[in-house]
Amino acid sequence: MHRSRISVAVFALGVTCAAGAQAQSLETQAAAGTAAPTESTVINLINLLVKQGVLTKASANSLVAQAQAEAAQAKAASNSRPAPSGAAIVNAPTQPGDVAVPYVPQVVRDQIRDQVKQEVVAQAKAENWAQPNTFPEWVSRIKIDGDVRVRDEFHFYSPRNATGQTNFAAINANGPFDFNPNTNNTLPPTLNTTQNRNNLERYRARLGVTATLSEEFTAGIQLASGNDNGPVSTTSTAGGGFAKKSIWLNKVYIAYQPTAWLNITAGRFDNPFFSSDLLFSNDLEMDGLAANFRHALPADPDVTLFGTLGVFPIQYTADTFPSNSLSKGSTDTKWMFGGQVGAEWKINTQNRVKGAIAYYDFQNMRGTLSSPCALYLGQTSCSTDNEAPAFMQGGNTLIALRNIVQNPNLAPGLTPDPQLFGLAFNYRLFDAKLQWDTVVADRVKLRLDGEYVRNLAYDENKAFSAATLPVNNFDSNSANVTRSDFRSGPNGYMAKATIGEPDPKTKGQWNFTIAYKYLQPDATLDAFNDPDFHLGGTNARGYILGAAYAVARDTWLSARYLSAKEVYGPPVSIDVLQLELNARF
Known part of the structure; x- marks a missing residue:
């Protein structure tokens, strides 16, 4: 049971960190789906970590606010500068229904990773389920029945x-x-x-x-x-x-x-x-x-x-x-x-x-x-x-x-x-x-x-x-x-x-x-x-x-x-x- 928890946490962290690199692919999938496109992939991923019990609600709200603020700053900075001749706008919509996925800054990804690590390690220590060699090897070879x-x-x-x-x-x-x-x-x-x-x-x-x-x-x-x-x-x-x-x-x-x-x-x-x-x-x-x-x-x-x-x-x-x-x-x-x-x-x-x-x-x-x-x-x-x-x-x-x-x-x-x-x-x-x-x-x-x-x-x-x-x-x-x-x-x-x-x-x-x-x-x-x-x-x-x-x-x-x-x-x-x-x- 504990190993499955760790796997969920690691999986969620990996997906979150890869969100920026996969932004264009996510836009295409959203255009092809029947469900309403999401406003923010980062927010959805953070909410998923909350549901899995990896992040607390307070930590998640803090990360969402920080991610939204940094995305707004990045967008403002991008609008204030003229695009170079022939350059494409990052995450710009190309078809009706496409959604622009904001860039996930490295600092946000690092914070999510550190937060997940701290939460998992703390729970593992509290419940004593993540420490290797807790029991001697011979215990696994003993069966009790009655x-x-x-x-x-x-x-x-x-x-x-x-x-x-x-x-x-x-x-x-x-x-x-x-x-x-x-x-x-x-x-x-x-x-x-x-x-x-x-x-x-x-x-x-x-x-x-x-x-x-x-x-x-x-x-x-x-x-x-x-x-x-x-x-x-x-x-x-x-x-x-x-x-x-x-x-x-x-x-x-x-x-x-x-x-x-x-x-x-x-x-x-x-x-x-x-x-x-x-x-x-x-x-x-x-x-x-x-x-x-x-x-x-x-x-x-x-x-x-x-x-x-x-x-x-x-x-x-x-x-x-x-x-x-x-x-x-x-x-x-x-x-x-x-x-x-x-x-x-x-x-x-x-x-x-x-x-x-x-x-x-x-x-x-x-x-x-x-x-x-x-x-x-x-x-x-x-x-x-x-x-x-x-x-x-x-x-x-x-x-x-x-x-x-x-x-x-x-x-x-x-x-x-x-x-x-x-x-x-x-x-x-x-x-x-x-x-x-x-x-x-x-x-x-x-x-x-x-x-x-x-x-x-x-x-x-x-x-x-x-x-x-x-x-x-x-x-x-x-x-x-x-x-x-x-x-x-x-x-x-x-x-x-x-x-x-x-x-x-x-x-x-x-x-x-x-x-x-x-x-x-x-x-x-x-x-x-x-x-x-x-x-x-x-x-x-x-x-x-x-x-x-x-x-x-x-x-x-x-x-x-x-x-x-x-x-x-x-x-x-x-x-x-x-x-x-x-x-x-």
Whole structure:
């Protein structure tokens, strides 16, 4: 803005100083125009400088008066002297309608130049916008971004829901629970399945900094809110006696782009795959290393190929495990290896199709029964305790991890049975996703999304090959599960339609969405997908309705209604309503 002011001032000064030299040209233009000719080009130019804010009104009046006086003196002096023989009168009219432009004396031009210079410099110093190197060079390479969301949330449970559903995630998070009713008469942690939760005030805040280090390297960090360090949500719940809320390190990465079509990122960063919250929550950040490529076909630039390769550590074995043993456990890191290839085709200005297939291999995720564990001799852990998932939501089939040795000094059935739980299956996922963007009636955008996932490692025989029976996250008593009772599955899919602007940014933009999800218990890991649909995890099916409207730039209202129930097992129907105000910068 300040540079444009300087340009206007310099431009006006240059034109003013050149007025005398261009007088004859101005006369000809005035004769050819339809508007009334001006009385004084100098006066018009000075008035223009006043309008632009370069000269004050008082300074302009002084210059106009001086210019008129000097022009009158010059004209009087010219009339008092006879013109030399054959000499032409300066600025004399040659045709009807021509206007004589008075000569602009050099002193007037010098005064205008000095006055403009003084005004511009004074304003530049006062507003501090014309001093070079005011900020260090690195400031121009820093970008700050963020977003804020305020939400009112409601959870509605069907009165017909089953009660007493064991919360296995809470057991693993808080330590083993003794399931022997002869030694522990308390109930295990259970899920709420019947009592509604209204007006849950929630909010999310994220603030990130991205630094351009060179043409090839960038680095970034992001801080985010969150109730805990769980991977799928950065939402905090109000309350707690107005206590301050936690801030977590949500991103930290370095990205290297050696060419225009390849980008390599290491650290903790956004999900690099083309996917939906059927598999990965929208808030999920991934730890590891990923390489993304994107390149248009030379023969057809409307077709772009893209792909991603990545390796991500999910859970490490603690260096000190078992803590009270001289013999430590071997490395048993849980990994995710991911690969995806796809293409995007810009059919025309109104139609674009994007599709991809992916393979996600989760290594060392399946739990195994421990070696005989004699807790009665003072052991505080068993050999496979570290195979309990670090985070779960619900839905995956589980097995008990501890092979507890009976205390021979006690009567049969009186040995405590404190258990942890691990996954009954491995997860090797095949995923296919398709997205079509089009325009309806040449005015309304329409986006159609579809995704299908299958766990290629699903095998019921492996689940029942362990010494303990498998349990499901919505089963209350593992002792009652038989092979004929067991119900699970490896498949899941999602279909979604969005009418309007998919991502409202400008005031007045809007959208409506409708989606349907179906996710069998072992189609994917329950730890990483959408935490809102059925309140997170797998073994869920149902629909989602949504709407959004931008009330200002980068500020929008939204509403979602998620209705879901179980695929298999005891009835658990959960509806979620979310009303939000969002802003980003």
